[in-house]
Amino acid sequence: xxxxxxxxxxxxxxxxxxxxxxxxxxxxxxxxxxxxxxxxxxxxxxxxxxxxxxxxxxxxxxxxxxxxxxxxxxxxxxxxxxxxxxxxxxxxxxxxxxxxxxxxxxxxxxxxxxxxxxxxxxxxxxxxx
Numbered sequence: 001x002x003x004x005x006x007x008x009x010x011x012x013x014x015x016x017x018x019x020x021x022x023x024x025x026x027x028x029x030x031x032x033x034x035x036x037x038x039x040x041x042x043x044x045x046x047x048x049x050x051x052x053x054x055x056x057x058x059x060x061x062x063x064x065x066x067x068x069x070x071x072x073x074x075x076x077x078x079x080x081x082x083x084x085x086x087x088x089x090x091x092x093x094x095x096x097x098x099x100x101x102x103x104x105x106x107x108x109x110x111x112x113x114x115x116x117x118x119x120x121x122x123x124x125x126x127x128x129x
Contacts, residue, residue, distance in 0.1 A: 085114040094120045102127050
């Protein structure tokens with residue numbers, strides 16, 4: 001007689017082939033879930049770090065005040081420099097000479113002359129360099 005315990009019927013083999021794709025789908029779902037869980041853990045680490053470094057409203061206010069104070073000081077320093085430059089006497093002929101020779105605007109010529117205390121030679125040297 002034949003041993004039928006190891007024999008596979010056509011219906012059984014059909015059932016096995018139908019289960020194999022289902023098993024593969026379940027395995028791929030498990031792999032995707034593991035990858036997702038790993039990514040979620042990494043994201044959680046990042047958000048934990050950011051939450052630890054929360055910025056208080058007081059520190060933001062202090063930083064803005066410091067920036068405002070610095071800009072105010074810079075503006076005051078610039079205005080003081082402009083007042084000093086306005087006190088410097090310059091000759092109209094010197095300004096005309098610089099405008100004609102360097103082909104620049106009158107405003108730039110006057111500013112350069114004032115920055116060099118009205119000295120035409122120093123102003124021309126500064127403009128050529």
